Amino acid sequence: xxxxxxxxxxxxxxxxxxxxxxxxxxxxxxxxxxxxxxxxxxxxxxxxxxxxxxxxxxxxxxxxxxxxxxxxxxxxxxxxxxxxxxxxxxxxxxxxxxxxxxxxxxxxxxxxxxxxxxxxxxxxxxxxxxxxxxxxxxxxxxxxxxxxxxxxxxxxxxxxxxxxxxxxxxxxxxxxxxxxxxxxxxxxxxxxxxxxxxxxxxxxxxxxxxxxxxxxxxxxxxxxxxxxxxxxxxxxxxxxxxxxxxxxxxxxxxxxxxxxxxxxxxxxxxxxxxxxxxxxxxxxxxxxxxxxxxxxxxxxxxxxxxxxxxxxxxxxxxxxxxxxxxxxxxxxxxxxxxxxxxxxxxxxxxxxxxxxxx
Amino acid sequence: xxxxxxxxxxxxxxxxxxxxxxxxxxxxxxxxxxxxxxxxxxxxxxxxxxxxxxxxxxxxxxxxxxxxxxxxxxxxxxxxxxxxxxxxxxxxxxxxxxxxxxxxxxxxxxxxxxxxxxxxxxxxxxxxxxxxxxxxxxxxxxxxxxxxxxxxxxxxxxxxxxxxxxxxxxxxxxxxxxxxxxxxxxxxxxxxxxxxxxxxxxxxxxxxxxxxxxxxxxxxxxxxxxxxxxxxxxxxxxxxxxxxxxxxxx
Numbered sequence: 084x085x086x087x088x089x090x091x092x093x094x095x096x097x098x099x100x101x102x103x104x105x106x107x108x109x110x111x112x113x114x115x116x117x118x119x120x121x122x123x124x125x126x127x128x129x130x131x132x133x134x135x136x137x138x139x140x141x142x143x144x145x146x147x148x149x150x151x152x153x154x155x156x157x158x159x160x161x162x163x164x165x166x167x168x169x170x171x172x173x174x175x176x177x178x179x180x181x182x183x184x185x186x187x188x189x190x191x192x193x194x195x196x197x198x199x200x201x202x203x204x205x206x207x208x209x210x211x212x213x214x215x216x217x218x219x220x221x222x223x224x225x226x227x228x229x230x231x232x233x234x235x236x237x238x239x240x241x242x243x244x245x246x247x248x249x250x251x252x253x254x255x256x257x258x259x260x261x262x263x264x265x266x267x268x269x270x271x272x273x274x275x276x277x278x279x280x281x282x283x284x285x286x287x288x289x290x291x292x293x294x295x296x297x298x299x300x301x302x303x304x305x306x307x308x309x310x311x312x313x314x315x316x317x318x319x320x321x322x323x324x325x326x327x328x329x330x331x332x333x334x335x336x337x338x339x340x341x342x343x344x345x346x347x348x349x350x351x352x353x354x355x356x357x358x359x360x361x362x363x364x365x366x367x368x369x370x371x372x373x374x375x376x377x378x379x380x381x382x383x384x385x386x387x388x389x390x391x392x393x394x395x396x397x398x399x400x401x402x403x404x405x406x407x408x409x410x411x412x413x414x415x416x417x418x419x420x421x422x423x424x425x426x427x428x429x430x431x432x433x434x435x436x437x438x439x440x441x
Numbered sequence: 442x443x444x445x446x447x448x449x450x451x452x453x454x455x456x457x458x459x460x461x462x463x464x465x466x467x468x469x470x471x472x473x474x475x476x477x478x479x480x481x482x483x484x485x486x487x488x489x490x491x492x493x494x495x496x497x498x499x500x501x502x503x504x505x506x507x508x509x510x511x512x513x514x515x516x517x518x519x520x521x522x523x524x525x526x527x528x529x530x531x532x533x534x535x536x537x538x539x540x541x542x543x544x545x546x547x548x549x550x551x552x553x554x555x556x557x558x559x560x561x562x563x564x565x566x567x568x569x570x571x572x573x574x575x576x577x578x579x580x581x582x583x584x585x586x587x588x589x590x591x592x593x594x595x596x597x598x599x600x601x602x603x604x605x606x607x608x609x610x611x612x613x614x615x616x617x618x619x620x621x622x623x624x625x626x627x628x629x630x631x632x633x634x635x636x637x638x639x640x641x642x643x644x645x646x647x648x649x650x651x652x653x654x655x656x657x658x659x660x661x662x663x664x665x666x667x668x669x670x671x672x673x674x675x676x677x678x679x680x681x682x683x684x685x686x687x688x689x690x691x
Binding site: 315317318319321322324325326328329331332333334335336378379380 | 526
């Protein structure tokens with residue numbers, strides 16, 4: 084029997100890779116079509132697809148399909164949520180892959196730059212200090228601004244005194260995180276408002292419930308563009324695993340690329356946080372899982388992770404919506420509960436290896 | 442081919458190299474030798490354009506390295522540092538990284554690029570392990586995988602920092618034979634060596650460094666007869682009549 088070779092992936096060869104892409108694409112379409120039929124409201128499959136067909140192709144009866152409860156549930160609640168889940172899953176998985184390459188550490192996740200604590204500080208400020216300047220979505224916007232500020236601060240700090248190294252990045256990320264959470268706690272403590280504090284907490288657990296078509300379009304577009312950008316950069320990402328010294332001998336200064344990738348990644352995560360709060364673990368598990376199956380070559384790792392991330396989040400949201408009667412479980416909680424054991428399982432498999440190494 | 446002109450260099454204000462001038466010819470195998478801390482690796486880094494000299498310059502033909510971009514340098518000079526990452530990628534993938542400075546904006550490898558990679562692995566004697574993971578290989582095999590990467594760069598100059606370290610005797614000889622073949626194909630090969638026997642046997646010329654100064658630049662026989670090797674290293678060297686050398690403490 085062949086030994087399980089998780090280092091270079093179980094599945095090798097271009098035909099298998101192309102097959103995997105097609106299988107995942109099919110699975111994604113299936114997941115979307117299935118997820119839209121699931122929910123707390125009891126709709127028949129015919130009703131659901133009736134609305135979608137009417138909306139997409141103008142088929143069917145405008146009387147029942149263009150408005151009303153069924154229309155609203157399918158077109159204004161379920162479908163936007165699924166599309167958002169797809170974008171968020173893709174974004175988190177791709178940023179996970181990129182961050183792990185940048186800091187040359189398989190434990191990096193999209194929030195390693197202190198983005199999540201920056202976002203929570205932003206959200207705390209918005210909710211507890213009632214910053215209403217940005218209208219209805221001021222929480223999301225403040226979180227976005229917080230995330231951006233935190234990550235740019237981390238990039239700036241780790242670039243002080245010369246090169247950005249992975250250690251400086253991780254350490255300044257940790258420092259920024261504790262600073263942001265200290266400020267958040269200070270605000271929570273002084274505001275002394277239990278109700279609003281609950282709102283902050285819920286917001287931080289992550290949810291796709293706020294999905295709307297208008298914001299979805301922007302987020303999906305940004306995630307897709309950034310994903311394509313990173314796929315085009317696969318060779319540089321591969322080079323990052325060899326380290327700065329080797330890259331220089333090959334005529335590439337990784338510093339410039341690292342900075343650029345960090346900025347693109349933080350914008351992407353910023354938008355993800357804006358739309359769905361802080362959803363952890365996806366950026367950690369998905370790349371690990373894909374690397375285990377397909378190896379460390381970013382040319383393949385990125386598209387596969389993007390698809391797996393999308394599918395994973397759609398299903399996670401389906402479960403989050405239906406597992407508890409009459410209420411929904413925060414998706415961030417669900418993913419951590421399911422994700423942590425899977426992650427431990429991956430770690431226990433000793434043959435698993437990351438692309439880098441000393 | 443490659444020329445050092447009054448090179449001075451150091452790290453963070455501490456000078457390590459003083460006023461080094463030498464010129465290397467095409468198709469020459471140069472041994473860079475000297476006691477620990479004499480500046481061998483530093484000189485190699487300067488030659489590779491990895492460390493900018495504080496004074497003087499390194500010239501490749503008529504062009505000063507200081508005027509070339511890292512990418513341009515990488516197309517002319519391949520450099521294998523002393524310590525290297527051990528990635529979890531296959532030997533072929535690692536060797537393919539060597540084509541990087543030659544790739545266009547799309548970074549796509551052509552058939553020609555892959556042919557060069559295959560030839561490089563063949564030359565480095567690692568072709569039969571092409572699909573194995575680098576981190577699963579022995580020290581000597583990893584060394585060869587990295588040499589294959591350097592060869593894929595297809596450069597006129599090849600700089601190797603202690604490639605013989607951690608190799609057993611047979612592999613050391615095999616390595617030096619390979620370097621001799623490379624120089625016959627017209628490359629200029631500069632190699633830092635700790636094994637004086639290897640340097641004396643295989644190199645065309647030896648550059649002897651002592652405390653940051655170039656104290657000798659000569660063919661092995663002349664270097665030996667000058668007595669400089671013995672004084673610099675503080676040892677006695679005896680050339681056996683049937684070839685080969687014996688070393689003894691002073």
